[in-house]
Amino acid sequence: xxxxxxxxxxxxxxxxxxxxxxxxxxxxxxxxxxxxxxxxxxxxxxxxxxxxxxxxxxxxxxxxxxxxxxxxxxxxxxxxxxxxxxxxxxxxxxxxxxxxxxxxxxxxxxxxxxxxxxxxxxxxxxxxxxxxxxxxxxxxxxxxxxxxxxxxxxxxxxxxxxxxxxxxxxxxxxxxxxxxxxxxxxxxxxxxxxxxxxxxxxxxxxxxxxxxxxxxxxxxxxxxxxxxxxxxxxxxxxxxxxxxxxxxxxxxxxxxxxxxxxxxxxxxxxxxxxxxxxxxxxxxxxxxxxxxxxxxxxxxxxxxxx
Amino acid sequence: xxxxxxxxxxxxxxxxxxxxxxxxxxxxxxxxxxxxxxxxxxxxxxxxxxxxxxxxxxxxxxxxxxxxxxxxxxxxxxxxxxxxxxxxxxxxxxxxxxxxxxxxxxxxxxxxxxxxxxxxxxxxxxxxxxxxxxxxxxxxxxxxxxxxxxxxxxxxxxxxxxxxxxxxxxxxxxxxxxxxxxxxxxxxxxxxxxxxxxxxxxxxxxxxxxxxxxxxxxxxxxxxxxxxxxxxxxxxxxxxxxxxxxxxxxxxxxxxxxxxxxxxxxxxxxxxxxxxxxxxxxxxxxxxxxxxxxxxxxxxxxxxxxxxxxxxxxxxxxxxxxxxxxxxxxxxxxxxxxxxxxxxxxxxxxxxxxxxxxxxxxxxxxxxxxxxxxxxx
Numbered sequence: 078x079x080x081x082x083x084x085x086x087x088x089x090x091x092x093x094x095x096x097x098x099x100x101x102x103x104x105x106x107x108x109x110x111x112x113x114x115x116x117x118x119x120x121x122x123x124x125x126x127x128x129x130x131x132x133x134x135x136x137x138x139x140x141x142x143x144x145x146x147x148x149x150x151x152x153x154x155x156x157x158x159x160x161x162x163x164x165x166x167x168x169x170x171x172x173x174x175x176x177x178x179x180x181x182x183x184x185x186x187x188x189x190x191x192x193x194x195x196x197x198x199x200x201x202x203x204x205x206x207x208x209x210x211x212x213x214x215x216x217x218x219x220x221x222x223x224x225x226x227x228x229x230x231x232x233x234x235x236x237x238x239x240x241x242x243x244x245x246x247x248x249x250x251x252x253x254x255x256x257x258x259x260x261x262x263x264x265x266x267x268x269x270x271x272x273x274x275x276x277x278x279x280x281x282x283x284x285x286x287x288x289x290x291x292x293x294x295x296x297x298x299x300x301x302x303x304x305x306x307x308x309x310x311x312x313x314x315x316x317x318x319x320x321x322x323x324x325x326x327x328x329x330x331x332x333x334x335x336x337x338x339x340x341x342x343x344x345x346x347x348x349x350x351x352x353x354x355x356x357x358x359x360x361x362x363x364x365x366x367x368x369x370x371x372x373x374x375x376x377x378x379x380x381x382x383x
Numbered sequence: 384x385x386x387x388x389x390x391x392x393x394x395x396x397x398x399x400x401x402x403x404x405x406x407x408x409x410x411x412x413x414x415x416x417x418x419x420x421x422x423x424x425x426x427x428x429x430x431x432x433x434x435x436x437x438x439x440x441x442x443x444x445x446x447x448x449x450x451x452x453x454x455x456x457x458x459x460x461x462x463x464x465x466x467x468x469x470x471x472x473x474x475x476x477x478x479x480x481x482x483x484x485x486x487x488x489x490x491x492x493x494x495x496x497x498x499x500x501x502x503x504x505x506x507x508x509x510x511x512x513x514x515x516x517x518x519x520x521x522x523x524x525x526x527x528x529x530x531x532x533x534x535x536x537x538x539x540x541x542x543x544x545x546x547x548x549x550x551x552x553x554x555x556x557x558x559x560x561x562x563x564x565x566x567x568x569x570x571x572x573x574x575x576x577x578x579x580x581x582x583x584x585x586x587x588x589x590x591x592x593x594x595x596x597x598x599x600x601x602x603x604x605x606x607x608x609x610x611x612x613x614x615x616x617x618x619x620x621x622x623x624x625x626x627x628x629x630x631x632x633x634x635x636x637x638x639x640x641x642x643x644x645x646x647x648x649x650x651x652x653x654x655x656x657x658x659x660x661x662x663x664x665x666x667x668x669x670x671x672x673x674x675x676x677x678x679x680x681x682x683x684x685x686x687x688x689x690x691x692x693x694x695x696x697x698x699x700x701x702x703x704x705x706x707x708x709x710x711x712x713x714x715x716x717x718x719x720x721x722x723x724x725x726x727x728x729x730x731x732x733x734x735x736x737x738x739x740x741x742x743x744x745x746x747x748x749x750x751x752x753x754x755x756x757x758x759x760x
Contacts, residue, residue: 141479141734141746144461164756231621250622251606334604337758349560350751351454 127364134358138351145354153358165342169362172338175253176321179260180314183268186261187313188306191272196279210266218263222330225259226250229331251333259331260321267320268313275309276302311379318370322363339363419444420670423459423470425657426451433686437677443670460485465664468671471521474509474656474730475561475747481510481517482734486660488515493672496679496697503724504696509731510658518660519675522684522693525654525716525727526557526565527645529628529636531618542569542648544625546596551603555614555623558607560747560754561730564653565627566600567593568728572650582653582728584737590745594753598760607758611635611692618643627652631692634714651726656696688715 100107134153137146157165194206213221228234229250236246249255279302287297325340339359346356374380420443422429429447438444448467450456453476460470460480472480480486491497497505497519504520511517528545530538534553538544542565545554556562567582570593579589605623608614611632617623618632619641633645659678661671677683684695685703694715695704701712712718737744745753 138748141482141732162756164752164759168755168759226616230616233620250620251617329609333606334601334758336606337755342755345751345755349452349454350748351452351458352748352751 130357130364131361133354134361136354138354153355154361156355157359157362165359168337168342169339169366171335172322172340172363173366175257175260175338176318178257179264179321180268180317182257182261183265183317184272184310184314186265187268187272188310191269191276191309192302194269195273195276210269213263214266219326219330221263222259222327225255225262226330229255229258251331251336253333253335256327256332256336259327260324263327264317264320267316268310271312271316272306272309275306275312279305308378308380311374311377315371315374315379319367322366418667418670419446420469420667420674421446421448421467423448423450423456423467425449425471425473427691428471428657428687430687430690432690433678433683437674441670441673441677443667443673445674456480457483457485460662465662468662468665468667469674470660470662471657472510472518472660474507474658475732477509477518477658477660478512478732478734480660481512485663486517487663487665488517489519489661489675491516491519494519494675494679496676496681499681499699500679500696501698501724502721503727504656507656507729509656509729510660518658519679520696521657521659521678522688522691522695523654523656523727523729524629524631524693525647525652526627527630527633527652528625528648529614529618529633529643529645530625531621531642532644533642534621534624538625540646540649542650543573544648545627546600546603548603550625552605553624554600554603555606555608555617555626556600556604557614557627558609558758560750561653562627563590563593563597563750563753564728564730566596568653569650570596581737583731583733584744585733586737586743587745590749590753594757597757601757601760615639629692630694630715634692634711637714647723647726651728654727654729656729688717 100110133145135149135151137148137150137152138144139146156162159165190206190210194203194210198206226233229247231246231250233250235249239245239247249258283301283305284297287301292300323340325338325344328336328338328341339362343356343360346352346359422445424447426449429445434445434447448459450459450470453473456470456472456476457479460467461483470480470486491505500520504523506514506516507520510520528538528542530544535550544550545556546569563585564582567579567585567589570577570589571579571582574592577589577592579585585593606613606617608617608626611629614626614628614632615635618626618628618636619639628645630645633643636643659675661668665671678687679697681695681697681699682703684697685700685707687693688695688700689704689707689711692715694717698718701718704712704715704717716723733745733747733750735742735744735746
């Protein structure tokens with residue numbers, strides 16, 4: 078029997094129909110087909126890169142020839158997690174400590190601004206505030222950090238202003254305090270935005286109900302606003318914490334003699350010492366810290382506020 | 384049939400002759416002019432100011448690749464399968480390239496300009512091994528002691544100043560593991576009991592003593608500087624008053640009317656020295672030797688020196704430097720007495736084998752680790 082043109086149409090339609098029926102009966106397959114490509118991308122680019130990182134941490138680098146020696150060893154991890162020579166643990170600890178301090182500072186600073194933007198400001202003011210919050214992000218990060226160097230240095234704007242009103246020098250330049258100030262400044266927008274999103278979502282009638290039940294301002298804040306804003310705060314803290322944890326430029330430009338963070342050690346090992354395996358082993362540490370942090374954040378419902 | 388065949392043969396011969404007429408000359412031109420030199424260089428070392436005239440007069444083209452660190456230079460030379468002809472290696476990379484077998488000896492008799500070099504730069508230990516010259520010295524810079532003359536009145540004549548608690552919080556030191564050699568040099572001169580012979584060859588005891596001195600110093604450091612600009616800003620703003628520095632930094636500060644002075648203390652100083660090295664696999668040696676003769680000539684040496692604040696190794700460069708920028712010969716110490724150059728200990732890669740047959744010296748990876756440890760102390 079010859080198949081002519083008129084019967085090709087129904088055959089095609091039939092095939093299409095049976096294909097959609099096939100997927101309808103197997104919903105998991107439909108999801109796979111939909112999410113497959115982006116998922117493959119994520120796995121290949123992101124997870125494979127992480128796996129490669131972890132694996133190269135078990136190798137060593139022959140300094141003299143610069144060659145990577147593919148012999149499995151725990152040496153790098155032993156050096157990172159050594160309790161006899163705590164150099165690298167101390168560097169990690171000071172990095173985590175700084176990231177935590179910056180996160181808390183940003184949360185405290187961001188909350189009133191976000192609250193005002195979300196619940197008090199009129200639309201025009203709100204739009205203006207949005208622009209002001211986002212404006213610094215339009216200029217390069219390195220330029221903003223340099224600007225702080227000019228403000229804080231010995232003959233800088235800060236000391237000049239202090240002299241003007243008869244006060245002594247602040248002596249902030251190239252200290253851990255100066256790094257804390259600059260980190261808090263550069264990451265602040267990343268805290269304001271998720272907190273704003275969380276606060277904006279609180280329905281007005283919750284606050285009215287709270288007032289009807291006799292709660293005053295502080296009680297309402299503690300029992301209604303703060304718990305509902307918490308996921309936003311945690312979401313913002315993921316940004317401020319992880320961005321500080323991975324940064325190496327601010328310590329280089331603003332930090333003093335103590336400014337040696339995880340990022341600087343990794344940078345020096347890759348860029349100067351050419352010891353990529355050790356850098357990889359050390360880079361696993363912040364990955365673990367962030368994984369732990371994300372697990373806690375998930376528990377606190379931060380991902381619902383993103 | 385026969386005629387046709389013969390005609391075919393004639394045609395083929397003519398075609399071949401025609402082809403040959405086009406191809407052979409172009410081949411011979413290629414052979415005589417050498418083509419393209421591929422070079423790995425520090426940023427700015429292949430400036431058009433001196434590369435363009437070279438290309439014009441030699442007929443050799445130059446293709447540059449900028450490297451960001453000594454380790455990158457070593458790994459590029461190793462991993463690129465011999466596609467690069469030359470590399471401008473610093474003293475902390477050159478021995479690695481020599482022992483790795485990536486570079487070949489250079490015949491200095493083909494480079495007359497070499498005879499004009501200041502004596503210590505003809506066969507320095509970081510590019511000459513067993514009498515073989517693995518490259519030709521290019522430019523150098525001493526690590527001098529720089530200080531603010533308005534803040535410090537009497538600094539003395541010793542590196543002791545950078546270990547003196549009097550200057551707590553006013554000291555700035557280069558952020559570089561090779562800086563360990565500065566402390567080793569100081570101990571070599573002030574603590575003979577340690578028996579340090581060469582600041583780049585330290586056994587465990589000598590190394591530990593040096594590291595512990597640097598941990599003491601760290602308490603005095605305001606900031607470890609990461610580049611000449613960083614260094615200049617710290618001194619200019621008054622955040623730091625003194626520290627090891629480069630003539631380039633001093634020059635820029637004096638130009639900005641900052642009251643500073645630099646000198647080489649009585650213990651001597653460390654310094655860096657760059658060398659153009661020739662790849663073991665290079666097929667462009669004709670062009671490479673042309674480049675050697677060109678870049679070693681007094682005029683080009685002066686041009687590069689003044690452009691980047693470095694010191695030419697060619698002793699005849701001084702008048703050309705002053706012509707380009709008044710007083711630059713003195714600022715960059717291009718015409719000092721021999722004793723000045725002899726007091727400099729140039730960077731070289733610390734290796735386990737320091738000539739005593741025991742291989743018990745600390746290699747550069749130990750230096751890197753110790754530097755991290757010093758800064759985290």
